[in-house]
Amino acid sequence: MEDSITNRLDSSEPAIRIRDLVFKRGRKTILDGINMDIPRGSIVAFMGPSGAGKTTILRLISGQLRPNEGTVEVNGQLISSMSDRELRLFRRTFGVLLQDGALFTDLTVFENIATPLREHTSLPETLIRRLVMSKLSAVGLGGIEERMPHELSGGMARRVAFARAVVLDPDIMLYDEPMTGLDPIAVSTIRTLMRDTNDALGLTSLVVTHNVNQMSLLVDYCYIIASSKIAGEGPPAELSISTDPGVDQFMNGKVEGPIPFHYEPPGEPWGLLD
Amino acid sequence: MQEHIPFIQRITGPVNQAGQCLIFLFRMLAGIRFSGSQILAVLQQTYLIGARSLVIIMICGFFVGMVLSLQAINALEQFGASDQVSLLVGKSLFRELGPVLTALLFAGRAGTSITAEIGLMRATNQIEAMELMAIDPIQRIALPRFAASVISVPLLTALFNAMAILGSIVFSIGVMDLDSGIFWSKLQTGIYFEKDFIGGVWKSAVFGGTISLIAVYFGYSAKPTGAGVGTATTNTVVLSSVLVLIFDFIMTSFLT
Numbered sequence: 001m002e003d004s005i006t007n008r009l010d011s012s013e014p015a016i017r018i019r020d021l022v023f024k025r026g027r028k029t030i031l032d033g034i035n036m037d038i039p040r041g042s043i044v045a046f047m048g049p050s051g052a053g054k055t056t057i058l059r060l061i062s063g064q065l066r067p068n069e070g071t072v073e074v075n076g077q078l079i080s081s082m083s084d085r086e087l088r089l090f091r092r093t094f095g096v097l098l099q100d101g102a103l104f105t106d107l108t109v110f111e112n113i114a115t116p117l118r119e120h121t122s123l124p125e126t127l128i129r130r131l132v133m134s135k136l137s138a139v140g141l142g143g144i145e146e147r148m149p150h151e152l153s154g155g156m157a158r159r160v161a162f163a164r165a166v167v168l169d170p171d172i173m174l175y176d177e178p179m180t181g182l183d184p185i186a187v188s189t190i191r192t193l194m195r196d197t198n199d200a201l202g203l204t205s206l207v208v209t210h211n212v213n214q215m216s217l218l219v220d221y222c223y224i225i226a227s228s229k230i231a232g233e234g235p236p237a238e239l240s241i242s243t244d245p246g247v248d249q250f251m252n253g254k255v256e257g258p259i260p261f262h263y264e265p266p267g268e269p270w271g272l273l274d
Numbered sequence: 275m276q277e278h279i280p281f282i283q284r285i286t287g288p289v290n291q292a293g294q295c296l297i298f299l300f301r302m303l304a305g306i307r308f309s310g311s312q313i314l315a316v317l318q319q320t321y322l323i324g325a326r327s328l329v330i331i332m333i334c335g336f337f338v339g340m341v342l343s344l345q346a347i348n349a350l351e352q353f354g355a356s357d358q359v360s361l362l363v364g365k366s367l368f369r370e371l372g373p374v375l376t377a378l379l380f381a382g383r384a385g386t387s388i389t390a391e392i393g394l395m396r397a398t399n400q401i402e403a404m405e406l407m408a409i410d411p412i413q414r415i416a417l418p419r420f421a422a423s424v425i426s427v428p429l430l431t432a433l434f435n436a437m438a439i440l441g442s443i444v445f446s447i448g449v450m451d452l453d454s455g456i457f458w459s460k461l462q463t464g465i466y467f468e469k470d471f472i473g474g475v476w477k478s479a480v481f482g483g484t485i486s487l488i489a490v491y492f493g494y495s496a497k498p499t500g501a502g503v504g505t506a507t508t509n510t511v512v513l514s515s516v517l518v519l520i521f522d523f524i525m526t527s528f529l530t
């Protein structure tokens with residue numbers, strides 16, 4: 001499976017292609033007519049006001065949600081029409097870093113990172129051990145493998161979660177607010193880690209973030225999402241000098257402007273099987 | 275703030291929940307593999323869940339046995355039949371009180387912690403993280419806890435019964451000076467292993483399944499907030515206790 005993916009990868013073709021995507025929850029349209037081409041090897045940011053649908057886009061790309069209209073292609077494969085089974089196999093393409101890391105609280109750091117390996121490979125224990133330790137030292141945390149997640153600081157937990165996300169050598173990394181709630185040093189550490197991993201392993205990374213400064217330092221390209229549409233896009237340098245009123249409002253944090261302060265009507269009741 | 279719920283939804287809501295709960299049960303059962311790691315996980319949970327309930331079950335069993343004997347001797351004495359105490363205590367214990375009280379204690383002790391644990395996993399995105407790793411959380415989290423409960427509740431019931439008999443011995447023989455030979459012979463001849471003891475074990479397996487199904491389902495579908503997990507935990511105790519008593523009546527009336 002690993003080989004067939006690498007063979008199909010064509011560097012001129014975008015890693016992710018989204019066409020005319022519409023996503024609704026009940027009668028409420030969350031995303032409306034989104035088009036994106038995300039080139040292989042790049043780091044791309046999604047920014048926008050709270051509730052704009054940034055997390056939703058990540059979930060549409062990872063196949064956790066399905067679009068009402070339009071298509072999502074990852075590595076040339078149509079994610080949006082895969083069966084659940086195909087999707088489960090395809091999930092190995094992604095490494096996902098959820099907000100706060102989402103480490104398994106009942107497992108040690110070592111077992112957390114080993115979980116994807118144990119689940120999806122039949123590697124011998126010695127090799128698992130070597131892989132986990134190398135990922136841990138790659139995030140600068142060698143020697144903490146026997147600790148439990150509650151014994152870690154927020155920044156350490158985020159880095160352990162990072163190691164877990166990359167342990168199966170994914171193609172595409174999805175980060176949901178990886179820097180929120182961390183101190184400035186931890187933020188720089190994570191940022192450097194994201195950039196280095198992306199370039200060293202030839203990944204494509206998508207980042208949801210609220211931090212305009214860090215975004216400008218990290219990414220190659222940025223989409224601003226507001227009112228269910230792409231309100232602006234471009235490299236950070238261009239966006240920061242943009243004269244478009246919506247982009248200017250967001251990049252400089254102005255209250256007045258075309259992007260409304262978002263009011264969220266109450267959501268649908270939370271269902272188990274949706 | 276009480277939410278206004280239309281009348282029809284007061285009926286369709288619970289029916290819908292019950293349906294979802296059954297679907298959850300089938301998804302759990304469909305995940306049974308008998309693989310090494312799964313058996314290990316079940317054993318681990320049996321240890322955690324069983325050990326967590328052990329002390330409380332033993333203490334309660336002992337005192338229930340004592341108080342049962344006390345009341346039984348009081349009542350039987352009036353007919354000069356206080357030597358029948360072990361029969362009365364044994365029958366009521368093995369058939370009803372053992373399984374039911376163990377189940378109620380289990381719901382309060384282990385059921386709540388299962389719900390809270392899984393609810394917290396939901397709230398901290400651990401369940402989503404599993405789905406993203408293509409690990410089925412129902413199979414990985416819910417199933418071992420369910421299986422472990424079905425195994426441990428009958429065992430705990432047996433332990434409860436044993437402690438209650440011990441309590442009865444301490445009170446009847448130790449305090450009230452009844453003859454220990456009569457105590458044991460009445461118990462031996464009057465209690466049937468198949469009908470009384472095994473019947474109770476079956477019941478308690480059903481109770482264990484009921485409690486843990488509700489516990490894992492409520493935890494899994496809890497709203498991912500602190501308040502949501504709290505509500506789910508309360509609902510687990512209330513609903514599983516009520517269901518245990520209802521199922522007890524149904525099973526007793528059909529099986530005996």
Ligand SMILES: Nc1ncnc2c1ncn2[C@@H]1O[C@H](COP(=O)(O)OP(=O)(O)OP(=O)(O)O)[C@@H](O)[C@H]1O
Nearest residue numbers: 025030049050051052053054055056057264267268
């Ligand atoms: N499970 C859900 N059920 C119903 N509505 C939902 C659900 N999840 C998200 N929504 C709605 O979808 C919209 C987009 O949510 P999303 O989480 O994508 O926003 P976001 O841009 O990530 O916001 P934030 O920056 O606050 O994380 C919101 O209006 C939200 O109310």
Ligand SMILES: [Mg+2]
Nearest residue numbers: 054055056176
């Ligand atoms: Mg979000």
